[in-house]
Amino acid sequence: MSAISSIMKRELQSYFATPIAYVFIVIFLIMSGVFGFYFGNLYERGQADLIPFFNFHPWLYLFLVPAVAMRLWSEERNSGNIELLMTLPVRKMDWVLGKFFAAWIFIGIALLLTFPMVISINYLGNPDNGLIVASYMGSLLLAGGFLAIGSCISAATKNQVIAFILSVVVCFLFLLSGFPMVLNFFKVFMPQVIVDAIASTSFLTHFDSITKGVLDLGDITYFGMTIALWLYATSLIIDMKKAD
Amino acid sequence: MIECLNLTKKFGHFTAVNDLSFTANKGQVLGFLGPNGAGKSTTMKMVTGFLEPTAGHIKVCGTDIKQDPIAVKQKIGYLPEGAPSYGEMEVGQFLHFVANLRNIKANLLKSSVDSVVQRVNLEKVFYQKIETLSKGFKRRVGLAQAIIHDPEVLIMDEPTDGLDPNQKHQVRALITNMSKDKTIILSTHILEEVHAVCDRAIIIAGGEIVADNSPSEMEKMSRYHHAVSFVSDLDTGLLNKIKNMNCVLDVDYDARLKETTVFPTQGLFIFDEISDFLRKEAIQVKSLKMEAGRLDEVFRNITQTVGEREVLK
Known part of the structure; x- marks a missing residue:
């Protein structure tokens, strides 16, 4: 078995060996339901789609994904395990990827468990299921982006609380840059090109365009690049910080 | 390797x-x-x-x-x-x-x-x-x-x-x-x-x-190397007698354990001399042994001098 898959398997097992997995999944399912139905008026709108449900995902992830990511590295450093990991004959990047993918798969499992939503909406009407699939992919990519940021920040501190708070803040900035309020503010004194450039750094812009059904290669590449960049930064930070 | x-x-x-x-x-x-x-x-x-x-x-x-x-x-x-x-x-x-x-x-x-x-x-x-x-x-x-x-x-x-x-x-x-x-x-x-x-x-x-x-x-770097120690009741007179032997550098007496340690002059082997002496003086001895040396003493000597050097720097 290759190193990455060994690491992934161990990490996934550890989520389910501790209460983390169950707490996370239950909270995620309750919250996404509450947001979709009550605040998004999914039912009252009288339209057979899951747009209100997906619209709340960025805000849900903003808190839940850093909660998963915070322990990725800071726990290893705090417990001294990092010394064991880094002296095994495994490349550093394999650790970074293995841990990241395990967490991503874990969030993916939670996301998959929202399938009753899809069944309900299909029972109630005739939704565009292609759009729903695209939205699920967009949601997963968004979670991956947040997770990569969280992984990097978790590598920078031994303290999980600090890792959590900083991750929320950085993720929030990445959301905010696509927020109409922020963009309108820049529009006042900046040319459209720069406003677009700011908007294009936002997770929200790319997520929105995917959930509108435009599964553009550019959006996917954007998330892919963002994840790759933050994971590369993770491996650099591990090197810098492992000794303290 | x-x-x-x-x-x-x-x-x-x-x-x-x-x-x-x-x-x-x-x-x-x-x-x-x-x-x-x-x-x-x-x-x-x-x-x-x-x-x-x-x-x-x-x-x-x-x-x-x-x-x-x-x-x-x-x-x-x-x-x-x-x-x-x-x-x-x-x-x-x-x-x-x-x-x-x-x-x-x-x-x-x-x-x-x-x-x-x-x-x-x-x-x-x-x-x-x-x-x-x-x-x-x-x-x-x-x-x-x-x-x-x-x-x-x-x-x-x-x-x-x-x-x-x-x-x-x-x-x-x-x-x-x-x-x-x-x-x-x-x-x-x-x-x-x-x-x-x-x-x-x-x-x-x-x-x-x-x-x-x-x-x-x-x-061997320890001053306890080849030192002879024994447990017995001794008075100061006897201790001084031992101290004045040619082959002896110094004598330590631990009152609590009633243990006497005799340090030899550099490199000398004094076990026989000491045991002969004890027999001659008819001193009751509970135990008599020759020490190989004490690592903790060597350790302290070596590392403390380095520590002092560090402080002086």
């Missing part, structure tokens, strides 16, 4: 290890001694590839660690200080995980886990979560993890720290058993351990090697 050449490690302005060189050969158990913060752990962390040296070279079994860190790590088994592991995993799961990452082939996986479990006596706790284990068992899990791939080089940071005397004895026996075909480095605070398992001791203080010798050679 481990070769370290001019190793230096700096953390900011602080020099943890300063121009350290040594070679450890196969079949050798090398003990690192030194006060806390002397640079023992830092040196071990560099040899295992956890930290990169600021300057200097490390070769393990002929491979330079900078050129091929993965190959070097494959050859080393390492027990970090405090024996960290994943608490939420069962002992068996954890060992399988490490064996996988150590590239042990799938068909040998089970047998190598089983054999290491048997060697360090983990059968009883094989299905138990590591976080529920006692300190001794946790340490043994760490040890099992370090030797699971039968490494050529074994590096252990305080392997017996916090173990009870029986467990210590067990771990030492294990180390001695493995020492024939491996290069072993261990760090310790326990000086009797150096005697029990090491054939060479390096004393590190202030990031530098201050002594490098076999434990018995080191004992």
Whole structure:
């Protein structure tokens, strides 16, 4: 078995060996339901789609994904395990990827468990299921982006609380840059090109365009690049910080 | 075989290890001694590839660690200080995980886990979560993890720290058993351990090697080397008589233990003289022995002078 898959398997097992997995999944399912139905008026709108449900995902992830990511590295450093990991004959990047993918798969499992939503909406009407699939992919990519940021920040501190708070803040900035309020503010004194450039750094812009059904290669590449960049930064930070 | 050449490690302005060189050969158990913060752990962390040296070279079994860190790590088994592991995993799961990452082939996986479990006596706790284990068992899990791939080089940071005397004895026996075909480095605070398992001791203080010798050679540096001690009721008159003997340098009397220690003049063997004297004077003696030397005294002498030098700097 290759190193990455060994690491992934161990990490996934550890989520389910501790209460983390169950707490996370239950909270995620309750919250996404509450947001979709009550605040998004999914039912009252009288339209057979899951747009209100997906619209709340960025805000849900903003808190839940850093909660998963915070322990990725800071726990290893705090417990001294990092010394064991880094002296095994495994490349550093394999650790970074293995841990990241395990967490991503874990969030993916939670996301998959929202399938009753899809069944309900299909029972109630005739939704565009292609759009729903695209939205699920967009949601997963968004979670991956947040997770990569969280992984990097978790590598920078031994303290999980600090890792959590900083991750929320950085993720929030990445959301905010696509927020109409922020963009309108820049529009006042900046040319459209720069406003677009700011908007294009936002997770929200790319997520929105995917959930509108435009599964553009550019959006996917954007998330892919963002994840790759933050994971590369993770491996650099591990090197810098492992000794303290 | 481990070769370290001019190793230096700096953390900011602080020099943890300063121009350290040594070679450890196969079949050798090398003990690192030194006060806390002397640079023992830092040196071990560099040899295992956890930290990169600021300057200097490390070769393990002929491979330079900078050129091929993965190959070097494959050859080393390492027990970090405090024996960290994943608490939420069962002992068996954890060992399988490490064996996988150590590239042990799938068909040998089970047998190598089983054999290491048997060697360090983990059968009883094989299905138990590591976080529920006692300190001794946790340490043994760490040890099992370090030797699971039968490494050529074994590096252990305080392997017996916090173990009870029986467990210590067990771990030492294990180390001695493995020492024939491996290069072993261990760090310790326990000086009797150096005697029990090491054939060479390096004393590190202030990031530098201050002594490098076999434990018995080191004992010869002690003023207790060939000193004669006996337990008996003595009066000052007799003590002075002994002190005035030609071959005697000094006499110590411990009133609580009623133990007299007679130090010989440099290099002399005085056991016969002292026992003759005691017999002549018809002194009742409870025990009479010749000392080989005291490592703790040598250790204190060497490391304290270095400590003072550091302060003067």
